[in-house]
Amino acid sequence: MNELMQQGFQLMALGMGVVFLFLGMLIGVISLTSKVIQRFETAPADAANTSNTDNDLIEVITEAVQQYRSDHPQRKK
Amino acid sequence: MNELMQQGFQLMALGMGVVFLFLGMLIGVISLTSKVIQRFETAPADAANTSNTDNDLIEVITEAVQQYRSDHPQRKK
């Protein structure tokens, strides 16, 4: 095994080590942050509400159009 | 008061002078132009009409959806 290959294997060991270290550390910090944030938060479901309204509206319009179509069968091709 | 400060005060006098002169002149020219244009114009309210139509349409659709909703109370969450 020549020197270049040796450098390659060292790079591999080092690289996978750092990737695991970095992402591993990220696991810890994210989990910690999430816990801290969840403790401070009170109303976590506000964002979901607005999109519900949108979906509602789309639902309503879709249904309105479908109903309209079934009421006016002569328009269908 | 050193020379730099003196330059500063001169710059201030000159600057505010030019700003007032320039914007003052603008007052005159704009007023004049407006008078000239108003004399030549006959129907000044055309632009407002088109947007009315748009608003109408939005109004109609909004109302249609609201009515649909009140007709179909079981769809509400």
Added chain:
Amino acid sequence: MNELMQQGFQLMALGMGVVFLFLGMLIGVISLTSKVIQRFETAPADAANTSNTDNDLIEVITEAVQQYRSDHPQRKK
């Protein structure tokens, strides 16, 4: 007629020649390709269908709004 003019006329002959040759060749190749493609194709009208659906939907909504308007004449200005 000086030399520059002569060059101009040669350029004209050459240019129009190449334009006609190039676009003429294009006629041949396009016609040929169209024939080949048409032989291989079975359902050539699929693209038209999807846009039909869209048009349908627009038609339906337009009509719905118009009907709504005629049902609610007091909303008109």
Added chain:
Amino acid sequence: MSETLKLFEQLWVTTGVANFEWGQVLMVCVGMLLLYLAIVKKYEPLLLLPMGFGAVLSNIPIAGISGPDGLLGMLYSVGIETGVFPLLIFMGVGALTDFGALIAMPRTLLLGAAAQFGIFTTLIGALALNVIPGFDFSLADAAAIGIIGGADGPTAIFLASKLAPDLLGAIAVAAYSYMALVPIIQPPIMRLLTTEKERKVRMAQLRHVSKAEKIAFPLIVLILCIIFLPTAAPLIGMLTFGNLLRESGVVDRLSNAAQHEIINITTIFLGLSVGSKLEASHFLHVETLGILLLGMIAFCVGTAAGVLMGKVMYKTSGGKINPLIGAAGVSAVPMAARVANKVGLEADHHNFLLMHAMGPNVAGVIGSAVAAGILLAIVGG
């Protein structure tokens, strides 16, 4: 207080009134005229408005907006000298153009070819003008002037930036002005060269063109261009690239970007930077008048050539082709096609030629890009 007086003097020497040269005043007026044509007359406003404004900005004394450190000067060197702006516009044109009418009736390519006669006639005309003292057009200049007859803005700007950058302002103004004037220039020529009977010819409805044919089209054009005229490849390449984005149906995000964001942004910058060539020192020459005159001739000859070729095809097709659609071969998309339709409707109120005229109309775009390629190959060497 003499200090303050000195300051006032310093300010006075930086005012416009103290520095105006008559040429600049004149060019500001020319810019205002272009704005008037764009806004009030609605002549090609997408180009003439930024171009007119650019003309005004670049003739402001002291500000140096069209100089090497000014916004317009920098836009010009980044976008026009390099050819980038016209090529991006061409990509957008490709993405916006439906070549279906041309694919359905490929014969109309001959009309798009014939109309390029305007280009070469004008080239000869420019050389002929050299007999008048004050005119001294080189072959490259004449070729760049001739391309006005291509009735295609980006092609004209691209070629002029390569062959005759000093004339670019006048050439662009001429090209866009006459494109805007197509509805006025073309009809008399079309009526003069056709009979009532010819103008009344109704054409058969175009056949349906499949998606596969539309995808194959840009590739075919590109391959022919590669094989026979690689000097036209930048223009034809970007045109067909844009068209493939459109027709492939798999990259709608990119096709939309080419049709909207890229072409709109580039149009603003292109207009402004072309306007920067309407500086007094570049524009106020007798050559400019010659170019404006030659541009008019170019459009007339191109229209006539297209119509005459239309008459030939009317004969050879046994009266199935209306010669009016030949006039659309000059390009000026979609104005020229609309003019053909309008003149057709005058002769017969139920004769709709618009779709049939779109074929030669887009053929004219390809035709003038091919002509530009030849001129680059021979003159630009």
Added chain:
Amino acid sequence: MSETLKLFEQLWVTTGVANFEWGQVLMVCVGMLLLYLAIVKKYEPLLLLPMGFGAVLSNIPIAGISGPDGLLGMLYSVGIETGVFPLLIFMGVGALTDFGALIAMPRTLLLGAAAQFGIFTTLIGALALNVIPGFDFSLADAAAIGIIGGADGPTAIFLASKLAPDLLGAIAVAAYSYMALVPIIQPPIMRLLTTEKERKVRMAQLRHVSKAEKIAFPLIVLILCIIFLPTAAPLIGMLTFGNLLRESGVVDRLSNAAQHEIINITTIFLGLSVGSKLEASHFLHVETLGILLLGMIAFCVGTAAGVLMGKVMYKTSGGKINPLIGAAGVSAVPMAARVANKVGLEADHHNFLLMHAMGPNVAGVIGSAVAAGILLAIVGG
């Protein structure tokens, strides 16, 4: 294995911890503070968020993101050094602004003029600071600092990039921060300088402004600028160009591009590249504290001057003009106009001044561009 140790060492010397200087840590915190102000406090987030992020990125050791080969460094040299980014933003501002309120009541231009007093007072203030050891502002520096009082981001960045590039980071941070603080800075000054009776003045409804007047407006402003103050032409030129795109009504594609794509993309890049000037080595000087202090003074003086001019107009108009709208003359569009409206509503719950305050508000934009032109003419020579 000693090889692996060497590799580890090679990696260690490329980590952040091994290379941080304290200044960089501090500046990363400053960047985070700007992000906090932008996201949580919603202070001018469109600028402070990219700027704060740019500050963080440019203080990362080794990465060299604000260096000559880094993304932010390249954006800075392409967009800020050349003035291109602020000019494009100005075009967008022009395309987004309706000058109708100003055209209906041109007198309010005087309010926009008076508020520029903040600029020149601050200039004097900066020069006065030179008596303190550690401060050594040149006239150009002082002029660039003064422009903070113009309360207009692109104008401040444009002028600072020409007159005092080293101070640009601090000037931009001060300008945008105080613009965000306008609702806190202005009301006390406005209440202090006006009487209850003055604040209760209701103003007559604005007259209708026709399309032709709106089209004429940018051209008039441009022509006056050309004649009297060509050094302001780049700024005024792009502002009026954008406004003409908007009002002409014939180039909606381009107007939309200026209002959306161009201004949004440029705002991201401008913010990031201004942030690159928040590098520790450029920012952590005692001058920065001076600039932040002077910026605050600039806003206060500008507001006071606007209100005082408002009081003069209240008198001369026989009580028809509410002096509160004078505060909107500092620009900070549309925040300052909203503040005038709000303070007016406090005094009388049915007194809506918003539309009337928009006049001086947009006049302030023109006013500070004019002031920038003068400073460039005299100091930038």
Added chain:
Amino acid sequence: MSETLKLFEQLWVTTGVANFEWGQVLMVCVGMLLLYLAIVKKYEPLLLLPMGFGAVLSNIPIAGISGPDGLLGMLYSVGIETGVFPLLIFMGVGALTDFGALIAMPRTLLLGAAAQFGIFTTLIGALALNVIPGFDFSLADAAAIGIIGGADGPTAIFLASKLAPDLLGAIAVAAYSYMALVPIIQPPIMRLLTTEKERKVRMAQLRHVSKAEKIAFPLIVLILCIIFLPTAAPLIGMLTFGNLLRESGVVDRLSNAAQHEIINITTIFLGLSVGSKLEASHFLHVETLGILLLGMIAFCVGTAAGVLMGKVMYKTSGGKINPLIGAAGVSAVPMAARVANKVGLEADHHNFLLMHAMGPNVAGVIGSAVAAGILLAIVGG
């Protein structure tokens, strides 16, 4: 007439047929193949279509489109050599990505880490290929080839442009082709390495992730990157910047610009300019075949490593984690996550793994950016 003959000759020597080299013909065919894969097979069309077209354009003789004065050559030097295009794409990816699934289940970061094993295996493989005559990869070349295993286009292009610009064309083609082939490459490996029982594991529904957590996430990633791996800061910085634009909720204008205008425009230009590296003289080497082979290995090893790590987590979690989601750790967002979902559905028709696979999937993006940072730190020094 001999003059005309000379002209014809002049034209002939500028035709494509007279100038084609066989390599160019071959590369035009390669470009056409990429277009075929993009349009007909719908393989990553957003990249392969512009890239294929770019390959065709840059192999046109005479036209010089990929030369220093050609459009593609200029785009390459402005956008790829500088790293600007991949960084802007990364900003757009950040603005388009919802990291919620990863925040809800941070453990899955380990899957994204494991899958980077493909990168380093391929690096070794590239060095091993040097025993074959004709191959002579340096460590930098091998690192650039290895990054194909990151399964992330912009990262690969960014790293290759820094470490091995000559190989960029082949690396980009390999990366995007194999990303498109993920649905074919991955399933057999996944089935081979897992048991039926493991594939049937249903995972608990993900918890709700709050807005504050989503805002904190990009900042945390950035800070860790600054402290430990600043060489990854350009990539990670732009990714987290885009994500912060998205999640902050205060700059929707800018977030939209990053998600649409900027990423679409950049994608067109990136594809075209990467295509310009598919010039015959750069591409037609035996190295290219090696790179294509190694890229395939990279994807297989990465997938296997991810699945094996998934099996470890299946064990340690007491059977709560389905090892299939490990395959999504290679990135190739969102294709790899969809493949995990699909293979899961084969085993149990009610087992929807898509959301759970999104966690490792986006973790893979961060993982390969980190790997790129290490390679830059050690090899790029």
